[in-house]
Amino acid sequence: MSALPYAPHPDGDRKPLTYRVNLASPPDLKAYEAQDGYAALHKVVKEAPAEVTKAVKDANLRGRGGAGFPTGVKWGLVPMGADAPKNKYIVCNADEMEPGTFKDRLLMEGLPHQLVESMIVSGYAIQATRGYIFLRGEYVVAAERLNKAVAEAKAAGYLGQNILGSGWNFELFVHTGAGRYICGEETALINSLEGRRANPRAKPPFPQIAGLWGKPTVVNNVETLSNVPHIVLRGGAWFQGLSQGKSKDAGTKLYGISGRAKKTGCWELPFGTSAREILEEHAGGMKDGLKLKCWLPGGASTDFLMPEHLDLAMDFDTIAKAGSRMGTGLLTVVDDKQNIVSVVRNLEEFFARESCGWCTPCRDGLPWTEKLLYALEQGQGREGDIQTLEQLTHFLGPGKTFCAHAPGAMEPLQSALKYFRAEFEAGIAKAPAQAAA
Amino acid sequence: MSTANNMESTQPIIKLADLPRQEPFVLHADDRAAIEHETHHYEDPRAATIEALKIVQHRHGWVPDGAIPAIGQVLGIPGSDVEGVATFYNLIFRRPVGRHVIKVCDSVSCFLTGYDDVKKAFSAKLGVELGQTTPDGRFTLLPICCLGACDKGPVLMIDQDTHFDVAPDHIDQLLEQYK
Ligand SMILES: Cc1cc2nc3c(=O)[nH]c(=O)nc-3n(C[C@H](O)[C@H](O)[C@H](O)COP(=O)(O)O)c2cc1C
Ligand code: SF4
Ligand code: FES
Numbered sequence: 001m002s003a004l005p006y007a008p009h010p011d012g013d014r015k016p017l018t019y020r021v022n023l024a025s026p027p028d029l030k031a032y033e034a035q036d037g038y039a040a041l042h043k044v045v046k047e048a049p050a051e052v053t054k055a056v057k058d059a060n061l062r063g064r065g066g067a068g069f070p071t072g073v074k075w076g077l078v079p080m081g082a083d084a085p086k087n088k089y090i091v092c093n094a095d096e097m098e099p100g101t102f103k104d105r106l107l108m109e110g111l112p113h114q115l116v117e118s119m120i121v122s123g124y125a126i127q128a129t130r131g132y133i134f135l136r137g138e139y140v141v142a143a144e145r146l147n148k149a150v151a152e153a154k155a156a157g158y159l160g161q162n163i164l165g166s167g168w169n170f171e172l173f174v175h176t177g178a179g180r181y182i183c184g185e186e187t188a189l190i191n192s193l194e195g196r197r198a199n200p201r202a203k204p205p206f207p208q209i210a211g212l213w214g215k216p217t218v219v220n221n222v223e224t225l226s227n228v229p230h231i232v233l234r235g236g237a238w239f240q241g242l243s244q245g246k247s248k249d250a251g252t253k254l255y256g257i258s259g260r261a262k263k264t265g266c267w268e269l270p271f272g273t274s275a276r277e278i279l280e281e282h283a284g285g286m287k288d289g290l291k292l293k294c295w296l297p298g299g300a301s302t303d304f305l306m307p308e309h310l311d312l313a314m315d316f317d318t319i320a321k322a323g324s325r326m327g328t329g330l331l332t333v334v335d336d337k338q339n340i341v342s343v344v345r346n347l348e349e350f351f352a353r354e355s356c357g358w359c360t361p362c363r364d365g366l367p368w369t370e371k372l373l374y375a376l377e378q379g380q381g382r383e384g385d386i387q388t389l390e391q392l393t394h395f396l397g398p399g400k401t402f403c404a405h406a407p408g409a410m411e412p413l414q415s416a417l418k419y420f421r422a423e424f425e426a427g428i429a430k431a432p433a434q435a436a437a
Numbered sequence: 438m439s440t441a442n443n444m445e446s447t448q449p450i451i452k453l454a455d456l457p458r459q460e461p462f463v464l465h466a467d468d469r470a471a472i473e474h475e476t477h478h479y480e481d482p483r484a485a486t487i488e489a490l491k492i493v494q495h496r497h498g499w500v501p502d503g504a505i506p507a508i509g510q511v512l513g514i515p516g517s518d519v520e521g522v523a524t525f526y527n528l529i530f531r532r533p534v535g536r537h538v539i540k541v542c543d544s545v546s547c548f549l550t551g552y553d554d555v556k557k558a559f560s561a562k563l564g565v566e567l568g569q570t571t572p573d574g575r576f577t578l579l580p581i582c583c584l585g586a587c588d589k590g591p592v593l594m595i596d597q598d599t600h601f602d603v604a605p606d607h608i609d610q611l612l613e614q615y616k
Contacts, residue, residue: 087480096585097582097583097585098583099544099545099546099582099583099587100544100545100546100583100587101583101585101587102585102586102587102588104585105585105586136585137491137528138528138540138581138584138585138594138599139585140597140599141599173478175478176488176491177487177526177528178487178490178491178526178527178528178529179526179527179528179529179581180525180526180527181582192487193484194479194481194483194484195479195481195483195484195485195486195487195512195522196483196486196518196521196522197521197522197525198525198526212480213480213481215480256587256588257588258546258549258550258587258588258590259546259549259550260549260550264587264588264589265588266588296545300544300545300583330587332545332546332549332587334549335549338549343545343548343549346543346544346545346548347545349543350543350544350545350582350583353582354582
């Protein structure tokens with residue numbers, strides 16, 4: 001037996017999250033175990049829970065759900081020890097509904113056991129009593145495969161009472177949703193999981209203190225959690241090295257391209273890979289006859305960037321400095337045949353429809369935004385419409401609404417107004433020439 | 438065009454007597470058992486509300502009015518709470534739908550790769566707009582937000598199946614699979 005708790009694999013050190021992914025037929029328990037599956041669980045149950053949190057902190061793992069919050073710090077806020085509440089929860093945010101994002105589906109359909117193991121190992125770190133995978137209802141294949149993996153893990157003693165002799169009990173459930181984008185916002189997700197309308201909750205208290213049923217709760221994205229077993233097995237230094245010095249952010253990232261590029265798809269690459277490499281090398285560039293007009297770095301709720309930004313590293317800080325957000329890291333490329341007003345109208349239609357209706361600026365402001373854009377798209381805009389849109393980007397901006405939905409909606413709008421103002425102006429109806437006479 | 442046709446094209450005044458009569462709702466014993474089983478997954482039975490609505494919808498195609506208080510009774514919560522949930526989530530139908538529900542992704546990546554043409558082709562073929570059901574009760578056409586397969590747009594779902602890279606000329610063949 002080697003001294004290492006895992007068998008080194010050339011791809012395991014390059015793309016740990018996806019080297020075992022098989023979409024056609026994902027590894028079952030036996031096959032997964034044969035590829036180091038559950039090795040991390042065997043390892044952690046011999047350690048103190050705080051060791052796991054420390055490893056995650058040392059690795060500098062940041063949330064892959066869009067905001068980049070340090071995962072170890074989040075876990076560190078959970079009450080631990082004998083005085084902590086009896087019930088604690090770990091929840092996986094598998095709601096993946098940010099337009100342009102298609103990475104969590106890949107991990108869940110192609111390697112369900114990795115997420116199940118990740119939930120158990122992460123649950124151990126905060127000494128959770130139960131875990132829930134909050135899966136969007138439309139992911140039918142993922143639901144089936146995750147449920148099978150949970151059943152296999154249970155039969156193998158990885159779930160249930162006294163897991164691997166550790167004295168720790170943990171149950172895991174796959175909870176499928178019934179639609180609505182807002183369920184992805186973590187406090188709305190908690191309300192939804194409790195069987196309520198998915199309106200967000202006020203923070204503080206933060207879910208780590210009072211979340212699901214008022215108990216300490218950690219919510220993390222699928223991709224975030226999937227990194228944990230690898231960090232546990234191979235260590236923080238190894239994890240930091242995965243980004244190959246391309247970024248001070250650690251690990252790999254699932255990047256992708258959608259839109260009219262040659263070979264759209266999703267790839268696990270070193271954190272901080274440039275947008276140009278993702279588009280030109282991995283996606284083969286734009287389709288013949290099309291030029292890149294602008295791009296969304298990581299979903300509908302991120303500001304547009306321009307072709308001149310392509311050489312930027314796709315990491316949290318670099319993209320923020322350029323005036324956008326890395327978001328989910330899956331790029332949507334807009335080609336030069338598209339009218340930006342139509343694209344933004346499409347985006348705002350989405351946000352208006354998906355507003356949860358809880359606070360007035362968002363509930364009323366987004367349909368208004370959509371209406372103005374629709375008029376501009378039809379060439380029926382009126383003088384002052386662009387100024388109104390600009391005002392809306394402030395009235396619906398950060399701090400003005402109950403959650404980040406409306407500010408997110410304003411990001412593509414404000415950047416489109418900045419870069420493509422002439423296209424908006426072209427949508428203003430010309431006043432009849434003799435109106436004054 | 439006759440006046441009667443014109444009447445149809447404006448907002449109809451709904452009279453209670455005109456609504457299709459609904460049979461009194463009885464929660465199927467299997468469904469009750471399934472809902473009760475679900476409640477064990479949570480600290481509070483209320484959390485099974487969405488699953489309960491899905492169980493009922495699976496049997497009836499939609500959630501009939503009578504199911505609302507019936508579910509409330511099983512979970513020990515007011516019917517108004519169940520209704521609040523039922524009307525929030527877009528995969529729960531509080532109106533009858535066709536035998537098959539077509540959900541076309543209209544989010545940004547699919548919009549860029551040809552959503553408009555696909556939607557138009559469906560409307561032309563079925564003679565319905567988004568939100569409507571064909572007169573023979575076979576299909577309901579709905580929009581849906583990003584289905585998480587944006588690299589394979591345009592994407593849509595028919596019932597539980599997801600279809601990728603859909604083009605307008607695939608539609609006849611696609612619909613044939615759903616009788
Ligand atoms: C409107 C809205 C929608 C969101 N949707 C998702 C989602 O679908 N998946 C996700 O992981 N995070 C989503 N988030 C972010 C979550 O609120 C939360 O930050 C995330 O789950 C934390 O996990 P992480 O730290 O692992 O990234 C959304 C946030 C907002 C404001
Ligand atoms: S900003 Fe929008 S989505 Fe968020 S709470 Fe207010 S109404 Fe709901
Ligand atoms: S935008 Fe249609 S699947 Fe994502």
